[in-house]
Amino acid sequence: xxxxxxxxFPDPRLRTKAKPxxxxxxxxxxxxxxxxxxxxxxxxxxxAATQVNHHIRLVVMDITExxxxxxxxxNPKVTPLTEDKAPYEEGCLSVPTVxxxxxxxxxxxxxxxxxxxxxxSLEADGLLAVCIQHELDHLDGKLFVDxxxxxxxxxxxxKLQKLxxxxx
Numbered sequence: 001x002x003x004x005x006x007x008x009f010p011d012p013r014l015r016t017k018a019k020p021x022x023x024x025x026x027x028x029x030x031x032x033x034x035x036x037x038x039x040x041x042x043x044x045x046x047x048a049a050t051q052v053n054h055h056i057r058l059v060v061m062d063i064t065e066x067x068x069x070x071x072x073x074x075n076p077k078v079t080p081l082t083e084d085k086a087p088y089e090e091g092c093l094s095v096p097t098v099x100x101x102x103x104x105x106x107x108x109x110x111x112x113x114x115x116x117x118x119x120x121s122l123e124a125d126g127l128l129a130v131c132i133q134h135e136l137d138h139l140d141g142k143l144f145v146d147x148x149x150x151x152x153x154x155x156x157x158x159k160l161q162k163l164x165x166x167x168x
Contacts, residue, residue: 077110081109095144097159
């Protein structure tokens with residue numbers, strides 16, 4: 001396994017629309033292992049392939065504290081199950097040190113393939129529903145900061161660019 005570099009906002013590669021996975025093979029399963037290692041090390045609860053510069057429709061997540069329920073979503077499709085929305089404080093491995101409130105549907109269904117290429121469906125609410133929607137946004141080139149005002153987004157962009165210069 002290998003830790004992968006995570007792209008940081010405002011890197012334009014984060015805006016790439018991911019392509020479907022055609023075949024779930026050993027190379028995809030290796031990428032899944034590497035993504036879990038990267039996500040757990042970061043530490044985070046979700047990671048989209050786009051964030052590690054692989055522009056395919058693949059997401060890994062594990063919202064448990066003890067890292068006991070890893071989930072893999074290949075070619076996921078999400079459907080809101082309610083019109084009710086609720087605010088949830090979100091953060092992102094691609095937007096480090098930034099957290100803000102985002103309104104999202106409170107209950108969703110996701111249909112996807114697992115790491116064996118088998119189709120499954122899952123209904124989720126709470127943190128899992130938020131995480132699913134957040135990560136699937138990445139596959140469409142969207143970040144949680146896109147839900148914020150343009151002024152907030154510009155401040156975040158400036159802050160992260162300054163931080164990246166200091167680290168370089």
